[in-house]
Amino acid sequence: MNLLKINPQSFHYYKITPIHSLLSSPKTPNSSLLHYDFFFSSSSSSSNYSQISFSKFNFRNPRTNVSNKEGSMWSNEVESFDLFRDYEDLATDGTVYNKTLRLVECSMFAAVAGLAYFLSNSLAIENYFGCFFALPIVISSMRWGLSAGRKTMVATAMLLLTLSGPVKASTYLLMHGLVGLAMGSLWRLGTNWGLSIAVCTVVRALGAIGYVVISSFLIRENILALITINIHASLTYLLTAIGVNTVPSMNAIYTIFGTLLLLNCGFFVFLLHILYALFFTRLGMKDSLTLPRWLKKAI
Structure with a gap:
């Protein structure tokens, strides 16, 4: 079947x-x-x-x-x-997280710098802590770039404008803010110390002249003229004491005044470079710095 x-x-x-x-x-x-x-x-x-x-x-x-x-x-x-x-986007390597962290850090650095400068002026200890006023701007520039350092400087100036008025804000901006921005920008770009010290010295000198001009306008007195007159009198007395019967010209007085100003600002900026280099080294940012050989050996 x-x-x-x-x-x-x-x-x-x-x-x-x-x-x-x-x-x-x-x-x-x-x-x-x-x-x-x-x-x-x-x-x-x-x-x-x-x-x-x-x-x-x-x-x-x-x-x-x-x-x-x-x-x-x-x-x-x-x-x-x-x-x-x-x-x-909210991850630690995301764009939103990095922008938020940059904004928070810049705000904190601006608040610390403004509060330190305000308290130093109020307690009359500005001369002792003047070397640290530009440090927050340098840190912001080193960590987040040139725009972050500029924003920190502007935020600090606006905070001081609110707390102390336009005089203190302009003083900080001319004497410390521009120097910190220039130093942080040059260090971020990896320039050598020779160029960095020269540029920061010129910036500091121009800021000092601007500060003198603003002070002259506020007190209704020409402070630059008083400085040059005193230099002329002191130099004439020195030449007379050593037996040189001559009167220095005003061009020589201006040259001497500019030289002394650049030397003063140069020594100050050089000390700032050494101090901030040691500070960044302790923070673990030595690899991002361009240090001279003698300082690397010393550190």
């Missing part, structure tokens, strides 16, 4: 649903799935049968729209991606 022999009369049903009937039938749900049902069986006298069934072959119609379920799944995936991107 052949069990694999198929009797044609043993087919129960064979149904194919055409496409146009599925699309035109009002009872058919609005979906893009076409159903094809195949069923046939074979039986024999021994009541043994084999049954093969094929059902629900799914074919997607490209002309139909996306279902609501698929649309909701897509929207959930988009929302999850946006949320993941937001968390990624």
Whole structure:
């Protein structure tokens, strides 16, 4: 007896649903799935049968729209991606985190510098702590770039303008702020100490002249003229004491005054370079500094 022999009369049903009937039938749900049902069986006298069934072959119609379920799944995936991107921006190496950290540090440095300068002027100890007033601007420039140092300087000046008025704010800006900005910018760019000391000396000298001009305007007295007159009198007395009967010209007086001013500012800036180099070395920022050989050996 052949069990694999198929009797044609043993087919129960064979149904194919055409496409146009599925699309035109009002009872058919609005979906893009076409159903094809195949069923046939074979039986024999021994009541043994084999049954093969094929059902629900799914074919997607490209002309139909996306279902609501698929649309909701897509929207959930988009929302999850946006949320993941937001968390990624808040990471320690993200852009938003770095900008926030830079803003907070610049604000803290500006507040510390402004408060230190205000208390030093109020307690008359400015001469003892004057070398530290430019340090917050240098740190901001070294850590976050030139724009951060400029913002710290401007924020400190605005804070002092609110606390002490325009005179103290302009004094800090001319005597300490510009020097700190110049030093931090040059150190950030990796220049050698010769160029850095020369530029910072010129900036400090110009700031000192600006401070004298502002003070002259406030007290209604020409302080520069008084300084040159005193230098002329002192030099004339010195030449007379050593037996030289001559009167120095005003050009010589101006040259001597400029030389003394540059020497004073140069020594001050040189000491600032050494002090800040030691401070940054203790903070662990030695690799970002361009130090001379003799200072590297000493450190």
